[in-house]
Amino acid sequence: MSTIVTILLPYLLLYKYWALFGITFIAAFFFPVPPGTLIMASAAFSFQGYFDITWVIIVSILGNILGDNAGYWIARLYGTQMLYRIGLRKTLESPRYQKIQARIVRRPGFIIFISRFEVFTNLAVNLISGLGKVSYRKYLLYESIGEISQVLIYGSIGYIFGSNWQTISSLIGRGLLIIVIIAIVLWLIMRKKD
Amino acid sequence: MTTPDLDPIASYKKRASLRLVVILVLVALAMIETSTFLEQYHIGRETGELRHTRVTRTHITIEPWMTFNYVNILYNLPNGYLRDVLQIGDLKYPNTELRRYAKEKNIDQAIFIGQVYAAIEKYNDVAS
Numbered sequence: 001m002s003t004i005v006t007i008l009l010p011y012l013l014l015y016k017y018w019a020l021f022g023i024t025f026i027a028a029f030f031f032p033v034p035p036g037t038l039i040m041a042s043a044a045f046s047f048q049g050y051f052d053i054t055w056v057i058i059v060s061i062l063g064n065i066l067g068d069n070a071g072y073w074i075a076r077l078y079g080t081q082m083l084y085r086i087g088l089r090k091t092l093e094s095p096r097y098q099k100i101q102a103r104i105v106r107r108p109g110f111i112i113f114i115s116r117f118e119v120f121t122n123l124a125v126n127l128i129s130g131l132g133k134v135s136y137r138k139y140l141l142y143e144s145i146g147e148i149s150q151v152l153i154y155g156s157i158g159y160i161f162g163s164n165w166q167t168i169s170s171l172i173g174r175g176l177l178i179i180v181i182i183a184i185v186l187w188l189i190m191r192k193k194d
Numbered sequence: 195m196t197t198p199d200l201d202p203i204a205s206y207k208k209r210a211s212l213r214l215v216v217i218l219v220l221v222a223l224a225m226i227e228t229s230t231f232l233e234q235y236h237i238g239r240e241t242g243e244l245r246h247t248r249v250t251r252t253h254i255t256i257e258p259w260m261t262f263n264y265v266n267i268l269y270n271l272p273n274g275y276l277r278d279v280l281q282i283g284d285l286k287y288p289n290t291e292l293r294r295y296a297k298e299k300n301i302d303q304a305i306f307i308g309q310v311y312a313a314i315e316k317y318n319d320v321a322s
Contacts, residue, residue, distance in 0.1 A: 009259045010291045167238050174231045181224040
């Protein structure tokens with residue numbers, strides 16, 4: 001179990017739903033803590049009688065959606081100025097970034113949905129969607145569907161496996177990492193062929 | 195300011211070899227992670243940790259990040275039981291982490307958790 005999770009778990013036990021809301025909000029807004037593991041842990045605590053699963057699901061969905069929206073709106077309203085101020089003008093104006101942004105703005109649905117399942121991509125896509133001024137309606141629709149799916153999947157796994165959530169969480173984390181590595185390798189090979 | 199253009203072929207070769215190194219490192223990493231994943235999966239199946247647990251209380255490992263309140267609920271203990279048996283004077287009890295309490299009292303975490311297990315066992319013996 002990662003250090004950050006062992007630091008956050010006692011807060012979850014002490015402040016319950018407030019802590020869960022805070023963690024999911026922060027994870028979706030700006031700081032990459034692993035919300036999936038903590039949702040899984042909360043669902044497992046529900047199985048053990050410490051939490052109520054309905055509230056875990058509702059609070060996690062709310063935290064995630066509000067955090068995403070905060071990230072999107074800050075990026076949309078102040079993102080460009082802020083990034084210019086901290087010296088990222090070159091990155092923002094680079095053809096590669098423009099290409100990624102154009103792709104997300106043109107067809108945002110799938111990318112916004114799938115990015116909800118990994119904390120770093122979640123933060124990055126929120127930022128790019130805000131900077132690229134993706135239609136808010138579309139953004140809200142796809143990010144809500146993505147977050148609800150994410151919370152239901154992790155919540156169900158935690159609740160089903162109960163007290164064994166730590167083993168499952170570790171396996172899922174490792175499995176996702178392997179998938180990401182394979183995807184990067186394939187992308188690098190395909191690019192080489194291009 | 196622009197940098198002078200390198201020979202395009204040399205530049206391409208340099209980028210291609212860098213890409214190859216990255217690919218090899220990633221493949222090695224994927225292999226290590228896959229091997230650990232399979233090992234963990236195998237252990238999980240052997241120990242039954244990949245199954246849904248119906249009976250929870252007898253299988254749970256007590257860990258330093260847990261609070262006394264959580265341990266009380268997990269093991270179905272009366273609220274003040276651990277406080278009395280382990281003579282815990284902390285005002286925040288039961289809302290204190292085990293590791294924090296052990297640190298404050300200068301007790302080794304593992305030894306303290308052992309004492310908690312012993313107290314739970316004693317309670318279960320008396321109850322049964």
